[in-house]
Amino acid sequence: MIRNFPTRQAWAEAAADRLAEALAEALAADGRALFAGSGGSTPSPIYARLAQADLDWTKVTATLVDERYVPEASPASNAALLKRALLTGPAAAARFIPLYSPAVTVDRAAALASQTLAADGRPLDAVLLGMGEDGHICSMFPGSPTLTTLLTPSLKPAVYGVPAGRDGAAPPQERLTLNLPWLVTARCVVLALTGAKKRAVFKREAAGDPAVSPIAALVAANAPLEVIWTEAD
Ligand SMILES: O=C1O[C@H](COP(=O)(O)O)[C@@H](O)[C@H](O)[C@H]1O
Numbered sequence: 001m002i003r004n005f006p007t008r009q010a011w012a013e014a015a016a017d018r019l020a021e022a023l024a025e026a027l028a029a030d031g032r033a034l035f036a037g038s039g040g041s042t043p044s045p046i047y048a049r050l051a052q053a054d055l056d057w058t059k060v061t062a063t064l065v066d067e068r069y070v071p072e073a074s075p076a077s078n079a080a081l082l083k084r085a086l087l088t089g090p091a092a093a094a095r096f097i098p099l100y101s102p103a104v105t106v107d108r109a110a111a112l113a114s115q116t117l118a119a120d121g122r123p124l125d126a127v128l129l130g131m132g133e134d135g136h137i138c139s140m141f142p143g144s145p146t147l148t149t150l151l152t153p154s155l156k157p158a159v160y161g162v163p164a165g166r167d168g169a170a171p172p173q174e175r176l177t178l179n180l181p182w183l184v185t186a187r188c189v190v191l192a193l194t195g196a197k198k199r200a201v202f203k204r205e206a207a208g209d210p211a212v213s214p215i216a217a218l219v220a221a222n223a224p225l226e227v228i229w230t231e232a233d
Contacts, residue, residue, distance in 0.1 A: 002199070002227040008045060011230035015192045016049035018226060019126040022188035023055055026125035032059045033125045035094075036178065037086060038138070039066065039078030042130040042192055047085035057093040061120055062086065063113075065129060065182075066139040067099040069106045069161075069174035076173070099159055099176040106161035106174040113159040113176065123157070124186040131215065133197060135205040139177035140214035142205075143169035150179045151210070151217045157182040180214070184221045191225060195233035202227065 005011035019035070026033035033055075037043060068076045072083075079098050087094055097116050101109040135142045139162045140150045146162050149155070162175040183189050193202060205215035218225055 001225075002193075002202075002229050005228065005230045006232075008194070008230055008232045011192070011194070011228060011232070012045035012049050015046045015128065015190050015228045016053065018188065018190055018228070019046070019050055019128060020053035020055060022126040023053070023060060026122075026187060027056060027059055030122070032061070032122070034120060034122050035060060035062045035126045035128075036065045036124050036182070036186075037062065037082050037128045038130040039064065039068075039081050040130045040132070042194060043128055044081070044085045046128060046192055047082070051086050051088055051091040053091075055090075057091045060091075060094040061097060062094045063097040063117065064099050065127060065137075066175060066177040068171075069100060069109065069176060071100065071102060072098075106163075106176060110159040110161040110176050117157075117159065124182055125188070127183060127186050127189040129183075129189060129191045131191060131193060131198060131202065131205075133201055135201055135208075135213060135215060137191070137214045137218070138183075139171060139175040140180070141169055141171060142213055145170065147212065147214070150177065151214065153180060153184065153217075153221055155179060155181055157185060180217055180221065180223075183218060184223045186224060189218070189223050189225050191227045193227060193229045194231075196231060199229055199231075202229075 210220040
């Protein structure tokens with residue numbers, strides 16, 4: 001279930017190649033493809049390689065698995081990271097759907113992003129996930145108040161607002177996130193992990209309770225999950 005790579009370079013290449021393959025399959029089958037990427041410190045080397053993939057990027061739409069409720073000018077913006085690291089060179093021709101909208105509430109921004117993604121009219125073809133050391137994926141935080149809704153498999157794929165909290169379970173800042181049904185209906189979900197600590201967290205979470213652990217819920221729902229790991233931190 002976990003593919004191991006000896007170096008960061010081999011790990012990034014394997015993840016990017018798998019994502020490019022899934023996007024190429026979608027382009028061949030349907031003439032278009034939908035990608036969703038994570039933020040955080042993990043994905044930049046993967047994005048750098050994926051941006052070089054020989055794809056018709058004019059037919060690719062890219063979005064985010066989650067976002068902090070901040071404008072692109074903020075250093076915390078995942079949109080800014082994606083544009084800087086992936087949507088450059090030939091990949092700059094891809095269409096980008098942000099989760100953030102200015103001057104509305106986080107829930108209104110979530111509704112607007114849900115509508116735009118629904119209008120695109122296809123499931124995700126390739127997803128790049130990271131995981132925090134607390135076991136969160138997207139902005140699904142173990143123990144947070146919105147988790148039950150985000151993990152409900154019978155809901156439609158949608159974007160949700162995640163309130164900020166002070167208790168350690170909720171994020172310190174409002175966020176936007178895709179829900180589990182987006183991941184379960186995807187063609188390919190790559191979870192990219194680095195270091196011994198995250199591997200241990202993944203193993204613990206995968207064996208956990210799907211009602212309270214996003215990783216366990218992903219596994220229990222038979223999402224097309226591929227875990228790519230390097231011990232290089
Ligand atoms: O907050 C976030 O964190 C996770 C994990 O980030 P990392 O720095 O440990 O790689 C990331 O996947 C998510 O997109 C981001 O918003």
